[in-house]
Amino acid sequence: MRKMLCTIHVLDDHVANQIAAGEVVERPSSVVKELVENALDAGATRVQLTIEDGGKSLIRIVDNGCGMNPQDALLSLKRHATSKVKCATDLQTIATLGFRGEALPSIRSVARFQLRTRTHDAVEGIQISADGDQEPVREPIGCSAGTDISVRDLFFNVPARRKFLRRDSTEIQRISELINQMALGWPGVHFSLQHNGRKVSDYPSDSGLKDRIRAVLGKKVCQQLIPVKMQLGEHKVAGYAGTPSFNRPNNRGLFTFINGRFIRDRVLQHAVTQAYGPLLERGRYPVCVLYLNLPYDALDVNVHPAKSEVRFVNSGSIHSLMERAIKLSLADAPNVLSIDSDEAVAGKLNLDQLPSFPVGGNTEPEPTAHGFAPHNKPPADAEQFEFLSQLAHRYWVCKKGDSLCLINQHALGQQIHLNELRKQWAQGAIVSQRLLFPARVTLPGTLAAVADSHNEECRKLGFELEHFGGDDWVLSTLPQVLAESGRDGSEALMTLLKQGARELNSNNPGTLLASMACHAAWQQGDDVSVHDAEMALARLETCHSTSNCTHSQTVMTIISAEEIEAWMERT
Ligand SMILES: Nc1ncnc2c1ncn2[C@@H]1O[C@H](COP(=O)(O)OP(=O)(O)OP(=O)(O)O)[C@@H](O)[C@H]1O
Ligand SMILES: [Mg+2]
Structure with a gap:
């Protein structure tokens, strides 16, 4: 085992900033994101970006927002300096895009940084230059109201990071996508983007x-x-x-x-x-x-x-x-x-x-005192599930906080569908979907008798059936969960009819709903795309119970980091 150094010391600002930069500044587009967000928080209506070499040589952003006075400008480069939150309770009602007070010090610690800024009522602005961990150099300067930030030679002092940057064309592509997102989110703001002297995009603000x-x-x-x-x-x-x-x-x-x-x-x-x-x-x-x-x-x-x-x-x-x-x-x-x-x-x-309401929060921020009944805080374990992989075509390996979760895909699918079906039943009937091409099903005598005598009950459960002639029936709707699953609905109908009249008569057809959910769920052996798995996990987060399954199968097993550690130590 590696020997641990046992003298503890507080990291100096520069190291702390570089550690923070590791999380915040991954590539040029993350610098752009932070700087544009600052401009928007400052109330800018115009944001101009000039990029050189995919952002590796230069990222310059000029805004016409509120600007900063010289004191604030100097403070803005310090870690945890922010004008956006003051106390812990403010964190519960964040109305701005930034709030951590980390972006500028992080960016500045890994680049050659220059800030020029002036508030609208000041006659003179300030320029602050700082290369990596060098002491900032400041001087008064004449400049337009607003803020103008240049970030040169990104990661000049972190070669390992610089190595991971992609080709210029890929980096500018990411920046351009980001600006497109920002432009859609803030239609009231004029955004322009130039790369190596050429216009990439220009979205004036005078349009809706x-x-x-x-x-x-x-x-x-x-x-x-x-x-x-x-x-x-x-x-x-x-x-x-x-x-x-x-x-x-x-x-x-x-x-x-x-x-x-x-x-x-x-x-x-x-x-x-x-x-x-x-x-x-x-x-x-x-x-x-x-x-x-x-x-x-x-x-x-x-x-x-x-x-x-x-x-x-x-x-x-x-x-x-x-x-x-x-x-x-x-x-x-x-x-x-x-x-x-x-x-x-x-x-x-x-x-x-309805009153019209601002989109993209680009106009007046909503008042924080809104009289909105406070919701319960999420439980402490409310971290989201993160899908990692499918195993043996039947289990999912997921992460939730520090725990490992093994999920049975069939049992999970069944549980989600069953929750949905129960909800629909409680509201009066199972939501059905009309088939584009009605299906012809052949029902042997005993099942036909049930279909005939319980036609209305079948309809309430999402199956609209009509006698066609002889043993043939026409099925024109399916329960939505089944239709969406793409599985054979007639098979589910057969199971339902086989379970017979007693269940169909019941006001609480639990077994029938469970069997429908079972038909609609992924089966063992099904390949599940990452996207579908993520969607199911998102729904799981909105379900209340996740521990039981209508079959005897377990939906999920959670293995904590402590349990894993105990295993490891045992060996
Ligand atoms: N373009 C700008 N115009 C005016 N003020 C700015 C601008 N950029 C930064 N500031 C000021 O500098 C402060 C520090 O900015 P920084 O981005 O580091 O932190 P933040 O935006 O408060 O939080 P976060 O780290 O989450 O982005 C801001 O709170 C703001 O007061
Ligand atoms: Mg910020």
Whole structure:
């Protein structure tokens, strides 16, 4: 075993900054992200970026935000210096994109850094230059109001990091994608990006959201968008969802913003795919630009050093708002195939009466004192599941915090479907989906008798059956969970009819729901894509119970780091 040094000392600022930079500054696009976020937090309406050599030689950002006075400018390079939070309780209602007070000191510690800034009421600005850990040099300077930051020779003093940078074309591609996301999130701000003297993008601010989407995603996308707008209490969603026919093989056309922050979140992605349901083939994704405005205490943004993840206090309600809002818009849109939109229609609101609300948080920040009933804080173990791999075509290896989770894919699928079916049954009936091509099923005498005498009960369970002649019946709807799973619905129908009249008569057809859930679930031996697994895990997080299975199979086994350690020590 390696000998541990036992003299403890506090790291000096420079080392601490470099450690923080390891988390915050991964590549040029992460520098751009932090600096643009600072500009937006400073209220800028114009953000100009000049990049050289993929950001390796130069990243320069000029904004017309509030600027800083000389004292603040010097302080801004110190670790944990921020104007955005003051005390621990502020962390629960973060209204700005930044709040950690780490970005500038981290960036400055790994580059040749220059800051010029002036507040609007000052006659003179300040210039501060600092190369890596060198003492900052400051001097008064005449400059425009706002802030102008240049970051040269990124990682000049961290060769190991520099080695991992990609080709210039890849780095600028990432920066350009990031600016596109920012531009979609903040349509009221003028963004421009230049690389090696050539214009990459220029998004003026004088246009509305639709124009911004057209500028960023193209005219073709813009022609295929359906407006989405719904408000439930203080939770609001607005934006556009693409028509189902305009879909893509990956989820890169899915832009979701929460209070102005671009977030790729599994709960939101799952809500979107659920909303499209059968309108999209498996493995296809819609194009959506959606803005969620939530009370600041409805989510925790202090989850990841790069602030690219959030945790919802109540992910179930966010999921359901997103799903319903999109479903409703699709159901109302002309030329979109009709979907079973009962659920959407049940929650239909008069959208015209809704107050308009800012998208992307680009205007007035929402007041923090919003009178929103505080939700319960998530339980301490509410970390998300992280899918690692599928094992033997039947188990998933996942991570949750410091624990290892082994999940039985069939039992998990069954549990998720069963939860859904129970919920639907409690609301009156199983949600069904009309088949594009009704299926012909042959029912032997005894099953035909059950189908005949319990036709209405079968319909309530999602199977619409009609006698065709002889032993043949026509099946025109399936329970939605089955239709979406792509499995043979007639097999599930047979099982249901075999279980007989007694269960069908019951007000609580638990066994029938369980058998439907079992049919709809992944079977052992099924290959499951990473995306599908992540979606299921996101749903699992919105389920209440995860420990039982309707079969005798265990859904999940959790092995803590301590247990692993105990094993290791035993050997
Ligand atoms: N472009 C800017 N215009 C005006 N003030 C700025 C600008 N950039 C930074 N600042 C000031 O400098 C402070 C430090 O910035 P820094 O990015 O390091 O931290 P932060 O934004 O507060 O938090 P985070 O580390 O999460 O980004 C900010 O809180 C802000 O007051
Ligand atoms: Mg910042």
